[in-house]
Amino acid sequence: MAQHRYMLAEDRIPDRWYNIAADLPSMPPPPLNPGTGEPIGPEALAAIFPMALIEQEVSPERWIPIPDAVREVYAMWRPTPLYRAVGLEQALGTSCKIFYKYEGVSPAGSHKPNTSVPQAFYNKEAGVRKLSTETGAGQWGSSLSFACQHFGLECEVFMVRVSFDSKPYRRLMMETWGGTCIASPSELTNAGRTILAENPDSSGSLGIAISEAVEVAATNDDTNYALGSVLNHVLLHQTVVGQEAKEQLDMAGAYPDVVIGCVGGGSNFAGLAFPFLEDKIAGRDIRIVAVEPASCPTLTRGTYGYDFGDTAQMTPLLPMHSLGHGFMPPSIHSGGLRYHGMAPLVSHVVHTGLVEATSYSQVECFTEAVRFARAEGIIPAPEPSHAIRHVITEVERAKEEGVEKTILFNLCGHGHFDMAAYADFLGGTMQDLDVDEGELSRASEALAALPGIG
Amino acid sequence: MAQHRYMLAEDRIPDRWYNIAADLPSMPPPPLNPGTGEPIGPEALAAIFPMALIEQEVSPERWIPIPDAVREVYAMWRPTPLYRAVGLEQALGTSCKIFYKYEGVSPAGSHKPNTSVPQAFYNKEAGVRKLSTETGAGQWGSSLSFACQHFGLECEVFMVRVSFDSKPYRRLMMETWGGTCIASPSELTNAGRTILAENPDSSGSLGIAISEAVEVAATNDDTNYALGSVLNHVLLHQTVVGQEAKEQLDMAGAYPDVVIGCVGGGSNFAGLAFPFLEDKIAGRDIRIVAVEPASCPTLTRGTYGYDFGDTAQMTPLLPMHSLGHGFMPPSIHSGGLRYHGMAPLVSHVVHTGLVEATSYSQVECFTEAVRFARAEGIIPAPEPSHAIRHVITEVERAKEEGVEKTILFNLCGHGHFDMAAYADFLGGTMQDLDVDEGELSRASEALAALPGIG
Numbered sequence: 001m002a003q004h005r006y007m008l009a010e011d012r013i014p015d016r017w018y019n020i021a022a023d024l025p026s027m028p029p030p031p032l033n034p035g036t037g038e039p040i041g042p043e044a045l046a047a048i049f050p051m052a053l054i055e056q057e058v059s060p061e062r063w064i065p066i067p068d069a070v071r072e073v074y075a076m077w078r079p080t081p082l083y084r085a086v087g088l089e090q091a092l093g094t095s096c097k098i099f100y101k102y103e104g105v106s107p108a109g110s111h112k113p114n115t116s117v118p119q120a121f122y123n124k125e126a127g128v129r130k131l132s133t134e135t136g137a138g139q140w141g142s143s144l145s146f147a148c149q150h151f152g153l154e155c156e157v158f159m160v161r162v163s164f165d166s167k168p169y170r171r172l173m174m175e176t177w178g179g180t181c182i183a184s185p186s187e188l189t190n191a192g193r194t195i196l197a198e199n200p201d202s203s204g205s206l207g208i209a210i211s212e213a214v215e216v217a218a219t220n221d222d223t224n225y226a227l228g229s230v231l232n233h234v235l236l237h238q239t240v241v242g243q244e245a246k247e248q249l250d251m252a253g254a255y256p257d258v259v260i261g262c263v264g265g266g267s268n269f270a271g272l273a274f275p276f277l278e279d280k281i282a283g284r285d286i287r288i289v290a291v292e293p294a295s296c297p298t299l300t301r302g303t304y305g306y307d308f309g310d311t312a313q314m315t316p317l318l319p320m321h322s323l324g325h326g327f328m329p330p331s332i333h334s335g336g337l338r339y340h341g342m343a344p345l346v347s348h349v350v351h352t353g354l355v356e357a358t359s360y361s362q363v364e365c366f367t368e369a370v371r372f373a374r375a376e377g378i379i380p381a382p383e384p385s386h387a388i389r390h391v392i393t394e395v396e397r398a399k400e401e402g403v404e405k406t407i408l409f410n411l412c413g414h415g416h417f418d419m420a421a422y423a424d425f426l427g428g429t430m431q432d433l434d435v436d437e438g439e440l441s442r443a444s445e446a447l448a449a450l451p452g453i454g
Numbered sequence: 455m456a457q458h459r460y461m462l463a464e465d466r467i468p469d470r471w472y473n474i475a476a477d478l479p480s481m482p483p484p485p486l487n488p489g490t491g492e493p494i495g496p497e498a499l500a501a502i503f504p505m506a507l508i509e510q511e512v513s514p515e516r517w518i519p520i521p522d523a524v525r526e527v528y529a530m531w532r533p534t535p536l537y538r539a540v541g542l543e544q545a546l547g548t549s550c551k552i553f554y555k556y557e558g559v560s561p562a563g564s565h566k567p568n569t570s571v572p573q574a575f576y577n578k579e580a581g582v583r584k585l586s587t588e589t590g591a592g593q594w595g596s597s598l599s600f601a602c603q604h605f606g607l608e609c610e611v612f613m614v615r616v617s618f619d620s621k622p623y624r625r626l627m628m629e630t631w632g633g634t635c636i637a638s639p640s641e642l643t644n645a646g647r648t649i650l651a652e653n654p655d656s657s658g659s660l661g662i663a664i665s666e667a668v669e670v671a672a673t674n675d676d677t678n679y680a681l682g683s684v685l686n687h688v689l690l691h692q693t694v695v696g697q698e699a700k701e702q703l704d705m706a707g708a709y710p711d712v713v714i715g716c717v718g719g720g721s722n723f724a725g726l727a728f729p730f731l732e733d734k735i736a737g738r739d740i741r742i743v744a745v746e747p748a749s750c751p752t753l754t755r756g757t758y759g760y761d762f763g764d765t766a767q768m769t770p771l772l773p774m775h776s777l778g779h780g781f782m783p784p785s786i787h788s789g790g791l792r793y794h795g796m797a798p799l800v801s802h803v804v805h806t807g808l809v810e811a812t813s814y815s816q817v818e819c820f821t822e823a824v825r826f827a828r829a830e831g832i833i834p835a836p837e838p839s840h841a842i843r844h845v846i847t848e849v850e851r852a853k854e855e856g857v858e859k860t861i862l863f864n865l866c867g868h869g870h871f872d873m874a875a876y877a878d879f880l881g882g883t884m885q886d887l888d889v890d891e892g893e894l895s896r897a898s899e900a901l902a903a904l905p906g907i908g
Contacts, residue, residue: 004529007461074539075458076831082529087604105559107831109870149828150541169873175880176827373630374603375528377561416563416870419623419630426629 004086006248008079012284013071018239020274020345022062023281026346029453032317037451040316047063047215048225050126053119056233064236066118073117073150077106078240083411087375094395095253095404100411101245101272102378108173110381110413111268112228114141115237119226120147129222130154134184134209137163137335138170139413140228145179147347156223158184158212161204163335164425167419184209191215191312206339207311208323214314229265230309230318230343238271245408246275256286256408258394262386263290263299263357264336265345268412274345276408277354289394290357291349291386293365294434296329298322298342299350299357301435304443307341320347323435324443330433332362333421334382340443356401360389361432366425368392370417381413382421458540460702462533467525472862474728474799475686477735482802485770486760490880491905494770502671502679504580507573510687518690520594520845522570527571527604531560532694536702537865541829545765548849549858551708554865555699555726556832562627564835564867565722566597566682569691573680574601583676584608588638588663591789592624593867594682599633610677612638612666615658615790623871638663647765649667658792661765661779668768683719684763684772684797684901692725699862700729710740710862712848714881715754716840717744717811718790720797722866728799730862733807744804744811745840747819748888750783752776752796753811754802755889757898760905761795773907774801776887778897784887786816788836794897814843815886822846823869835867838876 021027029038042054049057056064062320066074085098086281123131131153135141141157148155157179164171164183171181184204185192191211202208217225227234249255259276261269264422273288280286292299298321307322309315320342323329327340349355368384372378380388387409398405424430475481486492496508501878503511520528557565577585585607591594595611598837602609610861611633618625618637625635638658645665649656656662673678681688703709707724711731727742734740746753752775752798761776763769774796777783781794796804803809823839834842841863852859869876876882 004526005464005531009464010459072458077459107712107833146831150831168877169870172873172876172880173833174822176833176876177831178828326691370630374632377600377604379627380628416623419626422626422630423622426626 004084006251008244008247010075012244012247013074013078014066014240014243015071015242016063017236018243018275018278019059019062019064019236020277021060023278025281026352028344029319031319032451034308034313034317039403048214050122050128050149050224052122052125056236057231058279059402066207067121069236070118070121074240079244080105082245083376084252085376088372091371091375092395094399096395096398097406098391099249099252099254099256099406099408100164101241101408102409102411103241103268104378104414108139108143109237109416110139110143111241111271112140113146114240114259114271115228115234115267116143116147116226117150118237120144120151120153123224124151124153128153129339130156130223131224131226131227132156132158132216133226134158134206134213136160136338138167138174139336140178141171141179141181142173143228145174145177149178155179157181158186158209158289160184160209161202162205183315184212186212188212189215205311205328210310211312211314225262229267230341234267234344235270235274235343235345238267239274240409241271242275243274245272249408254406257405258287258289258407260291260387260390260407260409261288261341262337262412263292263346264339264348264383268410270346272410273355277349280354285427288355290346290355291390292357292359293332293334293337293386294359294361295332295430296323296338297359297435298340300359301349301440303447304347304351305447305453307447309341317450318344320344321350323440324446325374326446327443329437330435333418333424333435334386336383337386358390360386361434363425363432365389366421370425378411379415380411381415382418384410384412456549458581459667460536460697460705462701464529466698466701467528467532468520468694468697469525470517470519471690472697472729472732473513473516473518473690473739475514475732477732477751479735480806482798485772486905488767488771489761498770502668504576504582504678506579507687510690511685521575524572524575531760534559534665536699537830537871538706539830542826544772545825545829546849548853550849550852551707552845553708553710553860553862555695556865557695557722558865558868560833561600562597563870564593564594564597565692565695565725566594567600568694568725569682569688569721570597570601570680571604572691574598574605574607577678578605578607582607582678584610585678586610586612586667586670587680587682587816588612588660588667590614590622590660590792591791592628595626595633595635596627597611597682600633603632609633609725611635612640612663614638614660614663615656638666640666642666643669645822646713657767659782665766665768667752683721684795686799688721689728689797689799690722691720693728695864696727696729697723699726702861703872708860711743711859712743712861713843714743714745714844714863716791716837716866717746717796717800718837720800722864724797724800727809731803734808740860742809743844744800744809745844746811746813747786747791747840748813748815748886749786750777750792751813751889752794753801754813755894757901758801758805759901761901763795767863771904772798774798775804776901777894778899780900781897782893784889786887787872787878788840790837791840812844814840815888817884817886818845819843820875820884820891824879832865833869835869836872838864
């Protein structure tokens, strides 16, 4: 019987996170205080993050131990399966070996609980009562609600109004796990009230929701803020994905020639890729590819420099590829990839040439998502369909070059809450919604006034 | 670290199905031809089922080998996890040990692919081109679409009109896997046209949908029919669930005092329970409980006798507990449990006292579903919330009796496509919808004209 699925025993859940900072040939520049233009220190973050996470954010240590209490929650679904995509290989008629790590088996259906669980844990340890956060389509809000429920924290999620109204099922998931979900902009914060005063019918944005969640954390002593991507400690927590994948590929007697992940803020990509990037830095011949939507092409068409993490300019300036903090991406179905910026660590490794970046349009991604679903039985979330689309490119290139590659990608979530997107595609009404050139120019102009890098 | 999850390696996927017929102290009476009142032979089924499945339907053999091609598809998600419900035990403050087998990890999110895969395989082997079937909420239709896609069969699903209109996501799942989904009653069949002529606005019923699917199979040489529960061979295929659970409980050093499953047609219950019933028949002290909704209380309030499997009286007469083939169950969210009859094998073991039966109302089941989701992280489908509700009863009784029980139940599917039901519950609008006494009397009257048993 051809082996499809490589499973690890529960005691093989990694007991440490891998910190790429320890191995990078050079480090990204520091975040800056937008007022002074000076590097911000850890203490500036203490109002909204617990010290344990701030220490992880700036740690130079290669390995960070995973607390037992976190590993016990991970054990609900980790180690996740690594699949050999036998069905897809047959459907493509390729002699390449295709493997994928499947993070959709988590309670929330994506990789997000890998970081929501430790974030909730460290906040609980620090005596915090409540976490606030923002969410777009709801993947992160539901993951944080799950984790807060486990550790006995309250969870308040500001959900972009347009998603709150149109995607009730992820909101219900949050409520089932005991979280509170609020349409943003709301009357609960100054940021929200200001927006509503100007535009009572505002449909919201991720930038506004971040502002509301940060305000709640900054103005309440017993409340902290939690972020689902972008920051170093978030990427760190995701490295359980790549560590497990390496061990599972060993079981299969394989090692990848190319590692692929989709990128929005960068965390699922980094989680799979960074443990392999360690090998590349050590001299191993391996390619690593970050795949983004053509409607929000941060790495491929953005500017590498300093920008705000949010629209309302409340965050520190982060060193990253950005389309500009005022960029409004088209309403593609991959809500998790609609972010104007990128994790500083991911931006840095792309900027320094360790990692490649590419982009694809929405319709070609869904074409491959459906082919994948029919061949492999798993319906992908729209976000990882970008990774699947690039697998096809690699397979085609391998054929042209007459070589047999081993390809690994991260299937970071299932599409059970995205069937409306499949309806759009199968019904023939889906459009590419590639980035508008005028919007791209307008939004990037604001970057000229901010510090550059290098 | 407390162990939560017991996993088996891929080579531990069972290589044979367990046939309870080989061990029963007595056999259920045979199905009857409604015209003649005589037992029907296997040949009567040959127009709509392949011979391999008909042989399984009547086989006296204890073990039926599972074809390698079926095990290869099972390997996409099997063996499924067995969980120790550590979180639920803590939430309940019980010293009972609670375990659950989780079938929600399958591509379709339930136990149904355990039988859709072999059914598609045997039909493909027999040269069939297309399978037709009916579906209520869509669990079975999506599972059969998945299996047909794998084996290169066409799949035509008649979906009850009211669900077709109100639950588009499971229909989209069928279409994503290449299946065709038709609202029933339809213009494609005589049965459908007859209904529509009388009532152009008919919202359909499972009985009508069965009639349409059977008609398509019976009148097309290259088309067969597939059923998702009730029949012996369907229950047989589900026994991979209980076989794996036994081995996983061995890993945990445990054996259940009580085994629990929800029952609609009976297949997920039988799949978990029959391998344990084998032990009970051999003398082991174990209780087995079938749990049904108070709105469709087939085993607890139905009549044990002969009845038709469908509303339109097209099927053979089956020996089973029934509320009457004309019974219209209230519109509870557990669509998979809204069936007037019961698998003959399940009816027989309840009738002969080997298995207990009990029922619960909708609201108390969802109360426990939410408690479970918060404690265990997995959002249950409405159907297995009945099993969870009975776990609570067993825990309470254990406390009263001062004993520590080991409890095993089947979490036969996740609730990702049932979030509207959670909205109903969390919004405080859910009603119990227990069976209407008048409807119960009216529907059961028809049974008096049909043959009895015993």
